[in-house]
Amino acid sequence: MAYQPPTHSVERSLRATTGAKIVVGVDEVGRGAWAGPVTVCAAVTGLRRPPTGLTDSKLLSPKRRTELAHELETWVTAHALGHSSPEEIDDLGMTAALRLAATRALEGLPVRPDAVILDGKHDYLGAPWRVRTVIKGDQSCVAVAAASVIAKVRRDALMAELGDAHADFRFGDNAGYPSPVHRAALRDQGPTPHHRLSWAYLDGLPRWRHLKRVRTTPGPSELEVDGQLGFDF
Numbered sequence: 082m083a084y085q086p087p088t089h090s091v092e093r094s095l096r097a098t099t100g101a102k103i104v105v106g107v108d109e110v111g112r113g114a115w116a117g118p119v120t121v122c123a124a125v126t127g128l129r130r131p132p133t134g135l136t137d138s139k140l141l142s143p144k145r146r147t148e149l150a151h152e153l154e155t156w157v158t159a160h161a162l163g164h165s166s167p168e169e170i171d172d173l174g175m176t177a178a179l180r181l182a183a184t185r186a187l188e189g190l191p192v193r194p195d196a197v198i199l200d201g202k203h204d205y206l207g208a209p210w211r212v213r214t215v216i217k218g219d220q221s222c223v224a225v226a227a228a229s230v231i232a233k234v235r236r237d238a239l240m241a242e243l244g245d246a247h248a249d250f251r252f253g254d255n256a257g258y259p260s261p262v263h264r265a266a267l268r269d270q271g272p273t274p275h276h277r278l279s280w281a282y283l284d285g286l287p288r289w290r291h292l293k294r295v296r297t298t299p300g301p302s303e304l305e306v307d308g309q310l311g312f313d314f
Contacts, residue, residue: 085220085221086131086135087136088221088222089126090223090224091103091221093136095196100195103125103194103196104224105194105224105252106197106224106225106228107198107200108122110120110236111234113258115258115276115282116240116243116273118154118165118170118182118236119164119238120164120182120235122160122161122232122233123160123194125157131226132152133238135153135230136220137217137220138234139219140231146234147234156199157227159191160227160228160231161188162180163184163188165178165181167278170277198225199213200218200219200225205233207279233288237291238254247275249269250266252275267282268286271289272289272292287298
């Protein structure tokens with residue numbers, strides 16, 4: 082399939098239909114990881130032509146993604162990141178943790194946006210923000226694609242730093258996602274302080290199952306279970 086560069090069409094539509102002047106793209110990374118924070122980037126790009134090759138971070142090689150992130154951080158009009166920690170994910174659930182991280186990112190911008198383009202089909206942000214959800218927005222919308230790349234590179238770097246003290250887990254390689262090395266380290270050593278302890282993977286670890294945290298908040302949404310289930314240790 083030929084590469085289709087992202088456009089400003091959704092942003093132009095929001096400007097035309099709502100009168101919004103400042104439109105921000107928002108994307109998250111780390112939702113399906115077993116360790117580390119969930120990270121959200123908010124990026125304001127205006128209507129300028131984006132750097133060559135901009136697309137969803139998952140479609141880029143690590144080398145190109147890192148190069149592009151450095152370029153984007155000076156190209157965007159403004160950007161900010163927000164994180165929710167593993168403890169906050171355990172306490173609040175993923176939907177609320179995403180909302181918290183996104184709010185931190187949006188409130189970290191030097192300007193308050195009039196409208197938000199949110200990647201995916203779920204509006205986990207809600208009021209008071211004016212939100213337009215776009216499925217595969219990280220491929221089709223310039224601001225969301227920029228947020229996707231910056232968030233991925235910055236969270237990967239953070240996970241590599243956290244991994245310095247937990248070499249057997251290889252967080253620098255897997256970013257907290259369940260690679261074979263990560264699974265083996267969990268089985269042998271149990272979770273680190275950076276693991277999410279309310280997640281279903283602990284059900285498959287008899288030696289460490291007693292560490293699982295049970296939330297008393299209402300049952301999980303689709304966002305809660307994404308990435309948790311179906312792994313055989």
